[in-house]
Structure formats: structure tokens, C-alpha cells
Amino acid sequence: MTALPGRLVLLGHPVAHSASPRFQNAALKAAGIPLTYETLDVLPERLDDTLRELAAQNAAGNVTIPHKESLYARCVSRTAVAERAGAVNVFWHVDGSLHGDNSDVAGVEVMSKALLQGNCAGARVALLGAGGAAAAVLCAVERWQGARATLYNRHMPRAEQLAARFAPLVTPVSSLAEALEGATLVVNATPIGMRDNAFPVPIDALPSGAAVFDLVYRPEETAWVRAARETGHRAADGEGMLLEQGARAFERWFGREPDRGAMWRAMH
Numbered sequence: 228m229t230a231l232p233g234r235l236v237l238l239g240h241p242v243a244h245s246a247s248p249r250f251q252n253a254a255l256k257a258a259g260i261p262l263t264y265e266t267l268d269v270l271p272e273r274l275d276d277t278l279r280e281l282a283a284q285n286a287a288g289n290v291t292i293p294h295k296e297s298l299y300a301r302c303v304s305r306t307a308v309a310e311r312a313g314a315v316n317v318f319w320h321v322d323g324s325l326h327g328d329n330s331d332v333a334g335v336e337v338m339s340k341a342l343l344q345g346n347c348a349g350a351r352v353a354l355l356g357a358g359g360a361a362a363a364v365l366c367a368v369e370r371w372q373g374a375r376a377t378l379y380n381r382h383m384p385r386a387e388q389l390a391a392r393f394a395p396l397v398t399p400v401s402s403l404a405e406a407l408e409g410a411t412l413v414v415n416a417t418p419i420g421m422r423d424n425a426f427p428v429p430i431d432a433l434p435s436g437a438a439v440f441d442l443v444y445r446p447e448e449t450a451w452v453r454a455a456r457e458t459g460h461r462a463a464d465g466e467g468m469l470l471e472q473g474a475r476a477f478e479r480w481f482g483r484e485p486d487r488g489a490m491w492r493a494m495h
């Protein structure tokens with residue numbers, strides 16, 4: 228992007244709970260950019276009207292549940308990674324036209340690399356969930372040489388559909404036990420543990436030495452991540468991914484890197 232956007236928003240429903248304004252506003256302040264990142268709670272039936280207003284304002288921003296796929300469909304152009312993921316979580320306008328990117332994939336990539344200590348090649352990934360976040364995980368995994376994934380979802384048809392988009396990388400399986408066999412990285416891409424201390428996978432079912440990546444984030448980490456770490460697993464929740472997808476979005480809007488330290492401090 229060249230010109231400064233007229234407005235910077237997070238589109239979603241609900242969005243009030245989002246941590247994004249905290250760290251994006253810290254990044255804007257650190258960069259001396261005179262904009263405020265605001266949440267915009269938009270019901271699906273109001274999305275098209277809202278997009279017309281945002282186009283007139285030359286707005287840019289992020290998109291979250293439930294609008295990621297809808298924004299994807301409305302963009303006149305999308306980056307290759309957004310096309311592959313089938314979802315847009317970053318948008319901007321050029322001459323009134325909507326453009327989209329997916330920075331969740333970069334967030335997954337950075338966190339997985341840290342958890343696997345830089346060695347993603349040959350990883351065996353057990354992935355739980357088959358929604359947009361799971362697709363972002365698979366976009367990252369397919370870049371790793373020799374990596375494979377098993378995919379478990381409570382509704383098998385959705386797992387089969389997503390796996391088919393990433394064949395032959397992914398095998399859909401009908402039980403958690405099958406998914407976990409030989410896994411070196413176990414990824415939760417469901418909302419389990421978001422509102423309570425439920426575990427997506429019992430700790431004693433985790434393969435020995437497997438790293439644990441929970442896309443869910445909570446103020447004091449998720450109970451699952453804490454418990455996994457206590458039993459010797461390398462583990463991270465979704466906060467690092469959230470910050471990294473936000474940093475990549477900032478780069479897309481402003482053509483420069485944000486102050487990641489300022490973003491991190493705003494969260495702690």
C-alpha cells in the first residue's frame with residue numbers, strides 16, 4: 228500500500244473481546260502513525276453495507292469470525308497464500324477496490340518453527356479442527372519438506388473436505404488416537420479451552436517428545452498448554468501467532484515492520 232488508509236478496523240462478530248486493538252495501537256503509536264485501530268462489530272447481514280462505507284473511507288484492517296470467507300469472496304484480488312487458505316484476514320483498498328491477504332499462515336509458520344526448534348522438515352502434524360484456522364495450519368505445513376499431517380474433526384465430512392484440498396499431505400482420520408500416532412507436533416485448531424479449562428487432547432495421550440501448539444489464547448495461557456509444559460512438552464498458545472499475524476498485517480498496510488517489542492509489551 229502507498230497512501231495511508233483513511234481508517235483501520237477489525238471486522239467481526241463478536242469483536243469486543245479482541246486483543247488486536249491493544250497491540251495494533253501500540254504499534255501505531257511506536258511508528259508515529261496518526262490512526263487508531265478500532266473494532267467494528269458487524270452482523271453478517273450488514274457486511275455488504277459496511278464494506279461499501281469502508282471502501283468510501285479507503286479503510287484497511289483485519290477480518291475475523293464470521294467474515295473471513297465472505298471477505299475472501301468479495302476481494303477483487305488476493306495474495307497467493309490467501310487463495311490457498313481460502314480465507315482473508317487482512318484487507319485494504321486500492322482506488323476503492325478491495326484486496327485481501329492471509330497473515331494467519333505466517334503466524335502459524337513462525338510459532339511452529341519455534342516449537343520445532345527450527346526443524347520443520349519431516350514433521351508429523353496431528354491437527355484438530357477443520358475450519359479456517361486449520362486451513363492456515365495446512366498452508367504452512369505444506370511448505371515443510373517431507374512433512375505429513377493427520378486431521379481429526381468431530382464431524383468427519385468436514386475433515387475429508389479440507390484434507391482433499393491438501394492431498395496428499397493430509398490424511399483424515401476418525402479417531403484422536405489415530406491422529407496422534409507418531410506426531411511430532413500436535414495442533415489444536417478448535418475453540419476447545421477458549422472459555423474453560425477443557426483439554427483438546429488428554430496430556431497422557433500426547434506422544435512423548437511431541438510439541439504442543441494451541442491456537443487458542445487466553446490471558447494466562449490455556450490450561451492445556453500449561454499442563455503440557457509441566458509434563459515436559461514444548462508448548463505455546465495462540466498469542467504468539469496472534470501477534471505475528473498482526474505484525475504481518477501492519478507490514479501490508481504501511482509497508483514497514485512494526486515494533487514487535489511494543490506490540491508484545493502491550494499484551495503483558
Ligand code: NAP
Nearest residue numbers: 356357358359360361381382385416417418442465468469
Ligand atoms: P471455525 O472455522 O469455526 O472452525 C472451528 C473448528 O473447530 C471446526 O472444525 C469445528 O468442528 C471445531 N469445533 C468447534 N467446537 C468444537 C468442540 N466443542 N469440540 C470439538 N471441535 C469443535 O474456526 P477457526 O477460524 O478455524 O478457529 C478455530 C480456533 O482457532 C478458534 O478458537 C480461534 O480463536 C483460533 N484462532 C486463533 C488464531 C490466532 O491468531 N491465535 C487465529 C485464528 C483462529 P465442526 O466442523 O465439527 O463444527
